[in-house]
Amino acid sequence: MKTYPMSAADASWFHNDGPANLAVIMGVTLTRKPLDFERVRQVYSERLVTFERFRQRVVETGFPLPTPHWQDMPDFDINQHLHHIALPAPHTQAALMELVNDIASAPLDHSLPLWQTWVVDDVEGGSALIMRCHHCIADGTAMMILLQRLYDPAPGAPPLQGPKARGKSIAHAEKGLLAPAFNAVAGAARDAVALVGGAGMLVGELLRKDDPPSPLKGKFAPAKRVAWSVPSPIADIKAIGLRHDAKVNDVLVAAMTGALRTYLKGRGVDVDHTTLRAMVPVDLRPPERMGQLGNEFGLVLLDLAVTKARADHRIALTKARMDALKHSPEPLATRALLDLMGRMPKALEDFSNNLFGRKASLVMTNVTGPREELYLAGVPIERMLAWAPHPGKELGMAVSIFSYKGLAGLTVIGDAHLVPDPELITDAFNSEFRKMLKSTVKPAGPKARPAARKAPAKTMARTPAKAKAPVRQPAATKSPARKAAAPKAPVVKAAATKAPAPKAGVRPSRKPAAKPAPARKAGTATKTRA
Numbered sequence: 001m002k003t004y005p006m007s008a009a010d011a012s013w014f015h016n017d018g019p020a021n022l023a024v025i026m027g028v029t030l031t032r033k034p035l036d037f038e039r040v041r042q043v044y045s046e047r048l049v050t051f052e053r054f055r056q057r058v059v060e061t062g063f064p065l066p067t068p069h070w071q072d073m074p075d076f077d078i079n080q081h082l083h084h085i086a087l088p089a090p091h092t093q094a095a096l097m098e099l100v101n102d103i104a105s106a107p108l109d110h111s112l113p114l115w116q117t118w119v120v121d122d123v124e125g126g127s128a129l130i131m132r133c134h135h136c137i138a139d140g141t142a143m144m145i146l147l148q149r150l151y152d153p154a155p156g157a158p159p160l161q162g163p164k165a166r167g168k169s170i171a172h173a174e175k176g177l178l179a180p181a182f183n184a185v186a187g188a189a190r191d192a193v194a195l196v197g198g199a200g201m202l203v204g205e206l207l208r209k210d211d212p213p214s215p216l217k218g219k220f221a222p223a224k225r226v227a228w229s230v231p232s233p234i235a236d237i238k239a240i241g242l243r244h245d246a247k248v249n250d251v252l253v254a255a256m257t258g259a260l261r262t263y264l265k266g267r268g269v270d271v272d273h274t275t276l277r278a279m280v281p282v283d284l285r286p287p288e289r290m291g292q293l294g295n296e297f298g299l300v301l302l303d304l305a306v307t308k309a310r311a312d313h314r315i316a317l318t319k320a321r322m323d324a325l326k327h328s329p330e331p332l333a334t335r336a337l338l339d340l341m342g343r344m345p346k347a348l349e350d351f352s353n354n355l356f357g358r359k360a361s362l363v364m365t366n367v368t369g370p371r372e373e374l375y376l377a378g379v380p381i382e383r384m385l386a387w388a389p390h391p392g393k394e395l396g397m398a399v400s401i402f403s404y405k406g407l408a409g410l411t412v413i414g415d416a417h418l419v420p421d422p423e424l425i426t427d428a429f430n431s432e433f434r435k436m437l438k439s440t441v442k443p444a445g446p447k448a449r450p451a452a453r454k455a456p457a458k459t460m461a462r463t464p465a466k467a468k469a470p471v472r473q474p475a476a477t478k479s480p481a482r483k484a485a486a487p488k489a490p491v492v493k494a495a496a497t498k499a500p501a502p503k504a505g506v507r508p509s510r511k512p513a514a515k516p517a518p519a520r521k522a523g524t525a526t527k528t529r530a
Helices: 008-014 037-050 093-105 140-150 179-197 199-206 234-244 248-266 311-326 330-342 346-357 423-438
Strands: 003-005 024-031 056-061 067-072 082-086 115-123 126-134 224-228 277-283 297-303 362-368 383-387 397-404 407-415
Touching: 003 056, 008 067, 008 330, 024 093, 024 140, 037 082, 037 115, 037 140, 093 115, 093 126, 093 224, 140 277, 140 362, 140 383, 224 423, 234 248, 234 311, 234 407, 234 423, 248 311, 248 362, 248 397, 248 407, 248 423, 297 311, 297 330, 311 423, 330 346, 383 397, 383 407, 407 423
Parallel strands: 082 115, 277 362, 362 397
Antiparallel strands: 003 067, 024 126, 024 383, 056 067, 115 126, 224 407, 277 297, 397 407
16 A cells, blocks of 8 residues: 655654643534534535545554654545434533543544544534544644635535645655655755754753643543633624733733633642743744645743733733744744654654653644634534644643634643643633623723624533623713722622723623533644644
8 A cells, every 4th residue: 555754743743642642633513503414424525535634544664763654545434434423411511521521532543544523413402513633634724724625605605715825845856765765854954954043942942940840730641621611702802902902812811821820729829939831833834835734833832921910910921922922933943843853763752742841731722713604514603612632741731712703712621630620711711801801991082992792692602610691880980080880790899990081981891691501511724723
């Protein structure tokens, strides 16, 4: 059977599986109407398998050191990858979360192409589609290319056209007995040059102290636990950012950091005197690789502002640190390091991954999903969720921010032994965002922005744990001399901000009440993303 060499970056991610933490991306698509399994099978049969990686398995071959290669799967059968099941009673999102926990805990069968999909019936009257894909096939950005192939902009419409390659890539010798060796040497030379360019920064990162012991560090178990937040309107996030001169990403990362501060404090960590770093993927896909699968990203270490008790201080510090990373050569250097390690024996790569992984405690990704409503097999998609992996032996959890249809949400996946209650993190994220929104003041003057729009009432947005509906806060009186007290909110007591001018007022919370849910509920593209 014919084999094809795997790129160094993809090989590096293939070897990144830890004994318990696998390098597997997972996504869940939710619909309010039931999916027709046969129509889904037809979509996958006609569209997904046009990507050859989904018809190939991974084998390690070569001399003197075996390296990962793609191999055409003999007698490929899509029915070995598509599964049709029903969600057990009570058919709630809590039951769905338990199912996702079980699926996320299982390894992929390496005798087959490294992906699996489940169509789940009876999910609150609709359906869920759960897909897992090994990271060696695609990163977060590449997974968006996959979604564009599988999903339609309207019922019966042709699928969206993904981005196309621009320009020409560096030519490689592809023929002859020595071609693989020549390409490996040439690639290693280029990676070495890129590595030298960011060597100072990379060495500095590696010389940092390891992240301190915390509930996110320790011995891993095979089982996983997942959770997801209620979705937040992008318009509300922008309104918060406007007040703090911050971007959408800054606000979301600051809210996530506040949630982690709350969680770690509840687990006994002295959050005022600790460090917590996240490993963040940064998309480096060149123009000639647009529209293709594979891994094209570097990594940076982000110090999360968990020591800051005030949300506004966390936003300011988060913005400053993320702005600094935007101009850092670190992503290029780590990308070159990953490429070099992908050409090395797995034992050497494991040593490098463990060394770098000790500097952080979690993975954090942010992927911008489709802005408009999409359809799968003729059924409108209500919500999309995505989880990045936290592979290796050092990273106990991954948090992912994903946006779809004007809403953004947080997902968490963690080791069941270390983080048995990830729904506490997503609940804290919901609370942090509500508090940020309540403190947002409407700008004064004739160019004041309109109030942030209300999230759609019918969005499948229930948080896995119970959440109390926020209380609407009345506008402050127009008199500059008087201060109107805000009503009690379920989490904090907030007083309306004193109006700086006669026309200023307190922006009321426009976030819809989260629907209550049971206490715990229950892959090809990347860009900060993995």
